[in-house]
Amino acid sequence: MIQQADKSTMSRRSFVACAAMTTVAAAGFGQREYGPHAPPVRYPDPDIVVLDKRFAKYKIGNTPILRLHTGMLWAEGPAWNGVGRYLVWSDIPNNVQLRWLNEDGHVSVFRNPANNSNGNTFDFEGRQISFEHGTRRVVRYEYDGSVTVLADKFNGKPLNAPNDGVVHPDGGIWFTDPGYGSLMNYEGNKGELYLKEAIYRIDPKTAKVQMVADDIFKPNGICFSPDYKKLYVADTGASHYENAPKHIKVWDVVDGKKLRNGREFASMKMTLNGKEVAGFADGIRTDVDGNLWASAGWVGAGYDGVHIFAPDGQRIGLILLPEICSNVCFGGPKRNRLFMTASQSLYAVYVETQGAHIT
Numbered sequence: 069m070i071q072q073a074d075k076s077t078m079s080r081r082s083f084v085a086c087a088a089m090t091t092v093a094a095a096g097f098g099q100r101e102y103g104p105h106a107p108p109v110r111y112p113d114p115d116i117v118v119l120d121k122r123f124a125k126y127k128i129g130n131t132p133i134l135r136l137h138t139g140m141l142w143a144e145g146p147a148w149n150g151v152g153r154y155l156v157w158s159d160i161p162n163n164v165q166l167r168w169l170n171e172d173g174h175v176s177v178f179r180n181p182a183n184n185s186n187g188n189t190f191d192f193e194g195r196q197i198s199f200e201h202g203t204r205r206v207v208r209y210e211y212d213g214s215v216t217v218l219a220d221k222f223n224g225k226p227l228n229a230p231n232d233g234v235v236h237p238d239g240g241i242w243f244t245d246p247g248y249g250s251l252m253n254y255e256g257n258k259g260e261l262y263l264k265e266a267i268y269r270i271d272p273k274t275a276k277v278q279m280v281a282d283d284i285f286k287p288n289g290i291c292f293s294p295d296y297k298k299l300y301v302a303d304t305g306a307s308h309y310e311n312a313p314k315h316i317k318v319w320d321v322v323d324g325k326k327l328r329n330g331r332e333f334a335s336m337k338m339t340l341n342g343k344e345v346a347g348f349a350d351g352i353r354t355d356v357d358g359n360l361w362a363s364a365g366w367v368g369a370g371y372d373g374v375h376i377f378a379p380d381g382q383r384i385g386l387i388l389l390p391e392i393c394s395n396v397c398f399g400g401p402k403r404n405r406l407f408m409t410a411s412q413s414l415y416a417v418y419v420e421t422q423g424a425h426i427t
Contacts, residue, residue: 100115100390102134102390102413102415103135109132109133111130111131111132112127112129112130113131113417115133115388115389116133116386116388116417117385117387117388118385119383119384119385120378120383120385122378122384123376123384123385125420126359126420126421127419128419128420131417132417133387133415133416133417134416134417135413135414136173136407136414136415137166137414138412138413139412139413140159140162140412140413140414141161141162142161142394142411142412143157143158143159143395143409143411144158144159144160144186144394144395144409145158145185145186145187145188145198145199145232145351146188146351146395146396146397146407146409146414147188147189147397148398148399148403148427149190149194149427150190150403150426151194153169154168154170155167155168155397155399156188156196157188157395157407157414158182158187158198160185160201160249160256161184161254161255163182163184163202164177164179164180164182165178165180165182165185165198166178168414170400183198183201183207184200184201184202184249184257185199185200185201185202186199186229186230186231186232187199187231187233187395189235189427190426190427191235191241192235192237192239195208195209195211197209197233197235199231199232199233199243200229200230201230201248201249201256201257203220204220204227204228204229204230204249205217205218205219206218206227206230206243206270218275219241219243219270219277221277222277225262226262226263227263228246228250228262228263228265229245229246229248229249229250229251230243230245231245231246231248231249231288232290232351232395234290234292234425235426236296236324238272238324240269240270240324242267242270242280242290242299243267243268243270244287244288244289244290244301245266245267245268245287246265246286246287246304246305247265248286264282265282265284265285265287266279266282266287267279267280267281267282267284267287267290267299268280271325278325280325280326281301281319281327284301284317285303285305285306285308285309285312286307286308286312287302287303288301288348288349288350288351289302289351289363289395290302291352291353291354291360291425292354292424292425293354293358294354294356294357294358294424296321297321298318298319298320298321299318299319299321299327300318300333300352300354301316301318301319301352302317302350302351302352303316304349304350307348313335314335314346314347314348315332315333315335315336316336316377317331318331318332318333319331333377334360334381334382334383336348336349336364336375338371338375340370340371341370345367345371347364347365347366347367347371348365348366349363349375350362350363350364350365350394350395351394351395351396351397353396353397353398353424353425354423354425355398355419355421355422355423355424356423356424357421358378358424359376359421360376360377360379361375361376361396361406362376362377362396363393363394363395363409364393365391365392365393365394365410365411366392369388369390372388372391372393372410373386373410374386374387374406374408387408389415392410392411393408393409394409394410394411395409396408396409397423397427398422398423398424398427399427400418403422403423404418404419404420404421405417405418405419
């Protein structure tokens with residue numbers, strides 16, 4: 069039984085189906101082929117798993133998980149441009165950003181070099197914002213082709229390696245700085261971490277960088293609730309800190325500028341085939357109903373992919389992938405397609421909901 073699934077809220081039929089699917093996924097996962105010449109998937113796609121009846125309405129019975137592109141070293145930071153109708157994402161070790169076009173699925177190099185950028189997003193003016201490992205900075209690409217450095221220091225010290233970020237309607241930019249890009253040369257430039265890992269906000273009027281929370285080991289993926297009253301952040305500190313929990317935290321947002329009442333939103337622990345396992349959540353996004361869609365990995369078949377949590381923190385669904393999933397975003401003309409960067413590949417699946425925010 070999946071730990072977060074509430075047996076009392078599920079019909080006997082759905083419970084049996086979900087338990088059986090968990091076993092099958094762990095035992096036979098990885099035999100499925102992907103790509104344009106792969107055999108078709110029999111609907112409903114068995115790798116979209118309903119754990120709780122609350123997720124059933126989001127699963128579309130006649131749509132498959134598709135691999136849109138492969139060949140990267142570590143794909144990250146997907147962001148949807150609603151005007152251009154394209155997806156941009158990072159291949160951190162290869163030091164490039166890539167672009168997928170909605171009209172024909174064409175993929176090309178969008179930016180090279182990209183300073184080992186990790187996360188990407190767009191502001192409410194449509195300008196791309198990137199979080200760079202190699203330069204330890206947050207930058208914005210302007211319409212005239214110039215680059216504006218939004219943040220590269222805090223209290224006079226260099227940032228560790230900005231990871232991921234989101235924009236607030238007031239123009240503020242919130243970002244995480246766990247430092248992974250400075251821990252080795254593979255994803256940036258190896259160097260010292262001068263600051264405690266933390267979450268920051270860039271003020272839209274003063275451009276001042278404010279530390280809003282550091283009660284977290286290594287803040288990674290970040291997103292707001294649909295009403296911007298809560299901030300969710302994935303903690304991947306267990307990669308380097310023995311006592312760090314594998315979970316997603318949530319804070320209350322005060323006046324759009326401050327955080328308070330940090331607490332656990334959801335644990336990444338799950339019982340799979342009778343054994344408790346726990347991987348990492350990385351990139352996260354919310355939908356219009358307040359559900360949180362979290363990339364997940366580092367466990368294996370039957371776990372790696374996307375975990376969907378209801379607003380109360382209960383795990384209600386899974387999207388299983390044959391690779392470790394690093395990040396997600398909603399996109400497409402109707403914002404009802406979930407794009408997933410996963411290790412060497414880009415995947416997508418249509419869902420019966422929409423992303424809560426612009427990207």
